[in-house]
Amino acid sequence: MTKWEYLRISLRYHVQIGLKTMLIKQYIESVSRNGNVVFDNSKYIYGKKEFDLFGFIDQLGNEEWELVNVGFTDITETYFFKRPIRE
Numbered sequence: 001m002t003k004w005e006y007l008r009i010s011l012r013y014h015v016q017i018g019l020k021t022m023l024i025k026q027y028i029e030s031v032s033r034n035g036n037v038v039f040d041n042s043k044y045i046y047g048k049k050e051f052d053l054f055g056f057i058d059q060l061g062n063e064e065w066e067l068v069n070v071g072f073t074d075i076t077e078t079y080f081f082k083r084p085i086r087e
Helices: 053-061
Strands: 004-017 022-033 036-040 066-072 074-083
Touching: 004 053, 053 066
Parallel strands: none
Antiparallel strands: 004 022, 004 074, 022 036, 066 074
16 A cells, blocks of 8 residues: 655745735745644745745656645645655
């Protein structure tokens, strides 16, 4: 029977509204691997960097991660991945 390893990536959107423009930026909020948080950016307000989601998903695909589900709210997206554990 195949055993799986899981990865969850939560992204948050930050909206900046100006007089004539609206800028939407996407940041990594947290990353969990097999239920353990390996990155938590949610407590930091400053110093967040924009995130290339599609480039990162492409990189995960090269590492044999498979996208299995996506969850949405008004300001967040959560991506769930799995890959077989190599024994």
